Amino acid sequence: MNFFDKLNTTISQNQSLLFVGLDPNPEMIPACYQSSDLMTGLENWLQFMITETANFVCAYKPTLGFYEALGVRGLELLIKTLNSIPAHIPIILDAKHGDLNTSSIFAHSIFTEWQVDAVTLSPYTGQDHVAPFLVYPDKSVFILCCTSNPGAAILQQYPNNNAPLYLQVVQESKNWGTPEQLGLEVGTTNAEVLKSTRSLAPERIIMARSIWAEDGNLKKILAAGLNANGDGLLIPVPQDMLSSTNLSQQVQSLRTEINQFRSEFIHDASSCDVWFPDIDVKDKHPHQDLILQLFDIGCIMFGEFVQASGATFPYYIDLRKIISNPQVFNQVLSAYEEILKGLTFDRLAGIPYGSLPTATGLSLRLHCPMIFPRKEVKAHGTRKVIEGNFHPGETVAVVDDILISGKSVMEGAEKIKSVGLKVNDIVVFIDHEQGVKDRLKENGYCGHSVLTLSEIVNTLHEVGRINDQQLLAFQES
Numbered sequence: 001m002n003f004f005d006k007l008n009t010t011i012s013q014n015q016s017l018l019f020v021g022l023d024p025n026p027e028m029i030p031a032c033y034q035s036s037d038l039m040t041g042l043e044n045w046l047q048f049m050i051t052e053t054a055n056f057v058c059a060y061k062p063t064l065g066f067y068e069a070l071g072v073r074g075l076e077l078l079i080k081t082l083n084s085i086p087a088h089i090p091i092i093l094d095a096k097h098g099d100l101n102t103s104s105i106f107a108h109s110i111f112t113e114w115q116v117d118a119v120t121l122s123p124y125t126g127q128d129h130v131a132p133f134l135v136y137p138d139k140s141v142f143i144l145c146c147t148s149n150p151g152a153a154i155l156q157q158y159p160n161n162n163a164p165l166y167l168q169v170v171q172e173s174k175n176w177g178t179p180e181q182l183g184l185e186v187g188t189t190n191a192e193v194l195k196s197t198r199s200l201a202p203e204r205i206i207m208a209r210s211i212w213a214e215d216g217n218l219k220k221i222l223a224a225g226l227n228a229n230g231d232g233l234l235i236p237v238p239q240d241m242l243s244s245t246n247l248s249q250q251v252q253s254l255r256t257e258i259n260q261f262r263s264e265f266i267h268d269a270s271s272c273d274v275w276f277p278d279i280d281v282k283d284k285h286p287h288q289d290l291i292l293q294l295f296d297i298g299c300i301m302f303g304e305f306v307q308a309s310g311a312t313f314p315y316y317i318d319l320r321k322i323i324s325n326p327q328v329f330n331q332v333l334s335a336y337e338e339i340l341k342g343l344t345f346d347r348l349a350g351i352p353y354g355s356l357p358t359a360t361g362l363s364l365r366l367h368c369p370m371i372f373p374r375k376e377v378k379a380h381g382t383r384k385v386i387e388g389n390f391h392p393g394e395t396v397a398v399v400d401d402i403l404i405s406g407k408s409v410m411e412g413a414e415k416i417k418s419v420g421l422k423v424n425d426i427v428v429f430i431d432h433e434q435g436v437k438d439r440l441k442e443n444g445y446c447g448h449s450v451l452t453l454s455e456i457v458n459t460l461h462e463v464g465r466i467n468d469q470q471l472l473a474f475q476e477s
């Protein structure tokens with residue numbers, strides 16, 4: 001999973017845009033962690049920060065300079081700290097070293113040995129300095145565009161407020177990497193600076209810094225920095241909060257305040273709803289939030305529905321609706337992507353019409369060319385069975401929404417094979433079970449699914465979205 005997906009998954013799981021700076025700053029160490037051995041005190045404090053916040057933040061950001069300042073033991077402490085961070089939470093190493101000669105070896109150390117997910121970099125040595133970090137496809141960089149140091153203003157605002165240098169940095173750095181590879185670091189208490197950055201880079205993740213100096217500024221900062229989906233902005237947990245004994249509660253309250261604002265912001269600004277979980281279940285299904293969202297936006301319906309075969313089912317799944325909800329669509333794509341990454345193929349194919357948007361999204365994410373079998377062959381023009389370019393002999397992974405009998409997806413796969421292509425794998429979002437994967441196997445295909453229908457129904461019943469009667473109707477069908 002790349003940094004961008006890992007970050008989005010944690011944002012969605014922990015419902016948080018907050019990140020914590022894991023800095024062993026001897027000047028900030030709380031009294032209860034001060035001991036005769038400074039390093040032990042700092043280590044205990046860092047561990048406390050991680051334990052208290054791991055379920056409520058989306059990333060950690062250790063600053064390399066604080067560890068280096070403590071000498072060899074400081075670097076040992078950094079390794080211990082990195083190892084203590086739960087593996088699913090992304091780590092952004094704050095290391096604005098601007099030395100061209102060391103960037104390749106530094107990138108290798110931090111990404112392959114220390115296994116951090118992203119790094120902050122200074123822009124002034126240009127793309128040459130940044131490029132060695134971008135050769136790691138799963139990693140990202142954050143380019144420092146603006147700092148809040150009063151003394152920096154004379155450079156950052158040069159030559160004037162209409163075309164300041166920091167916006168040139170934003171504009172130029174956008175050419176260095178894709179939005180998944182390159183985010184922006186903006187330190188400011190001035191919401192106008194964030195607003196200008198956001199309007200120039202609507203597609204980038206912005207890591208906000210130093211926003212807490214002025215009381216009551218949070219709403220202005222959020223309004224200026226959030227993107228149109230109500231995210232794309234990483235917000236630091238205030239430094240003084242990290243020294244408090246009830247850190248966990250304070251971070252949770254801040255998270256709630258931010259999420260309330262995001263929710264109102266989205267309703268005001270867009271026609272797409274943002275979904276927040278209303279249920280907290282222990283040992284929940286890994287896709288529980290996604291299942292609930294699909295139910296809440298009407299993709300999973302219960303009642304009497306006649307299927308194409310003439311049979312009546314007590315449910316109907318309409319995954320075509322996901323295209324109208326980018327938040328859900330993005331998560332659905334990530335779930336397909338996890339399966340596809342383990343398979344070998346040259347091209348992706350979607351089964352029309354329902355799975356064409358999904359296949360398109362996956363093709364762009366995986367940088368894999370796409371084709372599709374036509375539903376009906378035209379009586380004019382090229383009379384093609386397959387749209388898109390391909391070479392006979394290539395292998396195609398077929399993507400579809402739901403397997404009921406397997407008829408439609410196998411018909412599509414047969415058309416693909418009829419032009420000399422090979423199909424081994426069929427990947428769907430939902431498997432209706434009842435032996436359909438065996439049927440695929442008998443026909444020479446290996447079926448993969450993100451979810452089974454029983455996982456969906458049991459999860460919905462467990463959290464009270466459907467009643468006992470609906471569960472029974474499904475179990476008896």
Ligand SMILES: O=c1ccn([C@@H]2O[C@H](COP(=O)(O)O)[C@@H](O)[C@H]2O)c(=O)[nH]1
Binds near residue numbers: 308318319354401
């Ligand atoms: O709840 C449902 C049931 C079916 N569909 C559509 O049918 C095919 C799958 O049916 P097969 O019998 O496997 O051919 C699926 O691609 C959908 O287009 C549905 O959307 N929802």
